[in-house]
Amino acid sequence: MQNRIADLLKKNQLSITDSRKKILELFQNAGGALAHSDIEKMSGEHFDRVTIYRTLQTFVEKGIIHTIPTVDNSVLYALCKDECSAGHHHDNHVHFICDDCGTTYCLDHVLIPKVELPLGFTEKQTDLVVSGTCKNCN
């Protein structure tokens, strides 16, 4: 249980610290995406704001979590699937934001269709965000 978290950190050549363990735990328990402010609240004032920022940044760089662009311009972070953490490539699934309850879902099995870019444009990352009403609010 705890070992999975420690292994994940070790695999990414990161020191195993309280804040990193705690933040990873939060993501695993949350299931969905979290905002910086969520983490700040959920971690119970234990860690400095700066530490959380830096931890999230590190996780993104290592491919442990990824960011999600949202319509209301808040950054969200979500755990990457195992296949993702291997390299520096990104998830290619669709994200869904519920306008009612505000929850963000990773629709892991809904893949982003390939888009044809005009000549001269090179794709590196593609994000598809759908907003509307989720299954709980419908």
Next chain:
Amino acid sequence: MQNRIADLLKKNQLSITDSRKKILELFQNAGGALAHSDIEKMSGEHFDRVTIYRTLQTFVEKGIIHTIPTVDNSVLYALCKDECSAGHHHDNHVHFICDDCGTTYCLDHVLIPKVELPLGFTEKQTDLVVSGTCKNCN
């Protein structure tokens, strides 16, 4: 030329003011999407920050411009096409952000493919943002 801008404002029951004219002009000249900070710089310190925020907000409400969610969590605004400004529906074209020069393009002729959502989810708006290298930086 200038009349088009004034007409657009009048059609939306907005007073014709310097800041609104200037900001609309900037959008027309830019061709692509602009961030709040772009506008602040380009308008040459003439307008208060607050005025720009409020103007953009008003334009979004009236359907004159729309927001674009981006991966790096900056809000971008872009002019809506004529068909768009009629109602409260949104563009369904792809947006492209260049990692090098930072320019955002509205790829008007690249449409967002329909995505199949899981049962219970209802779509209201879909945004597709591609980042990479644009034709000028390639």
Next chain:
DNA sequence: TTTGTTTTGCAACTATGTTGCAAACGATTA
């Protein structure tokens, strides 16, 4: 347990965005 490296927390700072209110401006009508 010692040593060298990484990470944390603090302080101070910049950037971004919001609100209330009085003054200025724009539209309308006489």
Next chain:
DNA sequence: TAATCGTTTGCAACATAGTTGCAAAACAAA
């Protein structure tokens, strides 16, 4: 074109979000 009324602006003050440098603390390795 001047008076009036509603809208918009700028200011001040505030709230939130995010960054940086640096010394102290924690971690990993030997």
